[in-house]
Amino acid sequence: MNHYDSIVIGAGHNGLVCATYLAQGGQRVLVLEAADTPGGLAAGREFHPGFHASVAHSVNHFSAKVASDLNLAAHGFEAGADGHSIVGLGTDGAHVVAGAGALHNASDKDTAAYDEYSALLGRFAKALEPSWFRTMPRIGSLAVGDLMTFARMGLKLRLLGKKDLQEFMRVASLPARDIMDEYFEDETLKAALSWDGLIGSRMAPRSPNSAVLAMLYRMSGQAASVKELVNSLSGAATASGAEIRTGAPVKRVVINGDENGLGVGGVELASGEQITADRVISGADPQTTFLNLVGVEHFDIGFTNRIRRLRCNGLVAKLHLALDGLPEFEGLDRPGGRMIIAPSMDAIEFAFDDAKYGQCSSDPVMEVTVPSLDDDTLAPAGQHVLSAHVMYVPYELKGGWTDAARDGIRERAIDTIARYAPGIRDRILHSEFLTPADLERDYRVTGGHWHHTEFAMDQLLMMRPTYGAAQYSTPIPGLYLCSAGSHPGGDMVGAAGHNAAQEILR
Ligand SMILES: Cc1cc2nc3c(=O)[nH]c(=O)nc-3n(C[C@H](O)[C@H](O)[C@H](O)COP(=O)(O)OP(=O)(O)OC[C@H]3O[C@@H](n4cnc5c(N)ncnc54)[C@H](O)[C@@H]3O)c2cc1C
Known part of the structure; x- marks a missing residue:
């Protein structure tokens, strides 16, 4: 039988997470991956005989919930104790280390400030964490589910208390530079601590946008080994009954129907093979999905324009x-x-x-x-x-x-x-x-972008990747998204794969 309940395009970590939840939910699931090994940007690559690396080189905040739901421990996953501490290298051999909630080799003033800073950001991160694992409500929707999600998000922030909430509202969109200057004196320390607000985005310390949000996003979850995470996700997917086919690039998503309504029929592989399915979930980035795999002829011009305008050039x-x-x-x-x-x-x-x-x-x-x-x-x-x-x-030199x-x-x-x-x-x-252009070619990610598309205010939350596709479903019934290009964004977290699966199973 060549028909599936769900086909997932791409065995990146989000595709694998999504496929496993769906298979655990009783669906017949097929994952189609173009590369010869699963893992997407986290897959191992032998770059010299006997020497291996992966593009994503550290897992710092993988979801503890996903690890537990998918029983990744049974497949070799182990949460790392160290949490990959950040070491700000000084040219004179004087380095400052931030790890396990403490600062080492810093001045007394910076050490005291760090305690206050990390406690405050820790409280904000905890208040925001549930939002990363929820489908964002639709703007303007009066549906009970959407209103409840808005209410829960608001309540979680309100529970911070008046003083913290005021401070959260103040710092949430501050440039990284301003918040670092407020707390710290050492330049190397400030640069090292701002790193997680900037890496992967088109932002620098003076850019007002989402640097603080990115820092908070990166303060939940667990550290782990990249290789163990990818292996355990593949193992869990297979154990749950999902099939993974590597070396199987998808050429297009088959769309059936006419002016009275469209629907997904399955996929066609580059080899010409067609496989039918009730739904197709794309773990490829949004531009690849909508512009290359589905085709603009199936969307209205407004939606297509928004997808074309997504900022996807990696840095x-x-x-x-x-x-x-x-x-x-x-x-x-x-x-x-x-x-x-x-x-x-x-x-x-x-x-x-x-x-x-x-x-x-x-x-x-x-x-x-x-x-x-x-x-x-x-x-x-x-x-x-x-x-x-x-x-x-x-990306464009x-x-x-x-x-x-x-x-x-x-x-x-x-x-x-x-x-x-x-x-x-x-x-x-x-x-x-x-380069980002090499990454685009080798990993099939538009622009070689870390987050598949910019992690910035206008492309976050209920705007990610854009309205009309921000709840994992898309304008075409049966077509879903599950990659870093969806809420909440990139990194090895598993949240987008988790949320997409919950949305489908609902
Ligand atoms: C240079 C760089 C370094 C990074 N370092 C880190 C890091 O250290 N830590 C961290 O947490 N994050 C890091 N990231 C970010 C992280 O790698 C991504 O956010 C994450 O991999 C996204 O996972 P994903 O499953 O959504 O997509 P991806 O990992 O991009 O997987 C998508 C998969 O879909 C497949 N695919 C695409 N098109 C097709 C098709 N037509 N047919 C079949 N398969 C297809 C691709 O081959 C790929 O396997 C880095 C990103 C970059 C660019």
Whole structure:
């Protein structure tokens, strides 16, 4: 029998989460993934013989609810205790570390301020957390369910108390720079703490928008190993009865019907094979889904225009280094945690300024990890992998991306790391640099965008990706979305996959 209750396009982590909930709910589910392995941007890639990395290199806030509902522990998932502490690297070997709710190597003033700052943001994050796992109400809807969701969200915030609520309203849309300046004095610390408000978005410390919201989004959930998460999600999907087919790119979603009404019939693969289903759930990004897989002829012009206008140009590149030994960072016994190379918030701002005009910065800022320290299968014995998120590398480079342009920014990124780890160049066996344009090609994500489309006020909550498709359903009955491009957004969280499945099962 070649008919399914649901077909999920893409075995990214959200597609896998959605498929597993649907299969647990009794549906016959097929997941179709274009790549040869599941995991999407978190899938492992061998970038040099014996050396493995994944584009998404750390899981910092995966949903505890999803992990428990899907019984991921039975498939090898383990919540990490360390929580991938943030290490702000100082050029003089003086580093500041924020982890496990405390600050190390900071001034007394900053340490005291951090306690107050993290307690306040912790309360805000807790109040917001349930909203990440709910379908957002439709704007203007008087349906009981939508009104209840509005009421619950409001009540949760109201329970913060008057003083905290006033403060929440004040800081929620502050530029990262303002909130850091209010609390802290050390420039390296401010840059490191603002990182989670900025990474993956088209924002720098002075941008007013959603930096504080992004920080709060990233303050719930659990840390874990990327590889274990992907393996456990694949294991849970299969155990629940969902079928996963890799190497199976979907060419188009089959739409049936006429002017009296459209509906989903299934999908056609690039191979020409057709598979029918009652519904199709896309784990691909919204522009890919609506413009490429479904086709604009099936939507009204207003909806199509809103989808075309989504901002999807990524700004994060990936550097992978195969090293013949452990890199030595001055002042660190062990290069653990997420090491932030950004000496000040101005350094971040200047790097962003270059990208605004289609250029790569001469002083890139970045987040560096050594994942092979926690997983010795990623590199041959005694050797290591260095993985870095390099901000802000434009999707559209002025003059276009050429090998020379890619080599140029790769070498500048390595030179920048070498300021903190002077011997690193002698250890490099191989390097790989993936621009957002490369990520688009290799991972089928429009613009190579971290969140599939910008994480910004006009594209968040009941506007994500746009009204008319913000509740996981779409203008075409039977067609749903479940990726980072839907509420609440990207990162390895599982919320969009969870919410889409709940909406369908309802
Ligand atoms: C450079 C970079 C670094 C990142 N680092 C981190 C990090 O360290 N930590 C973190 O939490 N997040 C990180 N992210 C963000 C995170 O990777 C994404 O938000 C997350 O992967 C989104 O998951 P998803 O399941 O929604 O989509 P994806 O992971 O993008 O998966 C979508 C899947 O759909 C498949 N697909 C698309 N089209 C088709 C088709 N036609 N047919 C079949 N299959 C198709 C794709 O092949 C892919 O497997 C990073 C993102 C980038 C770009």
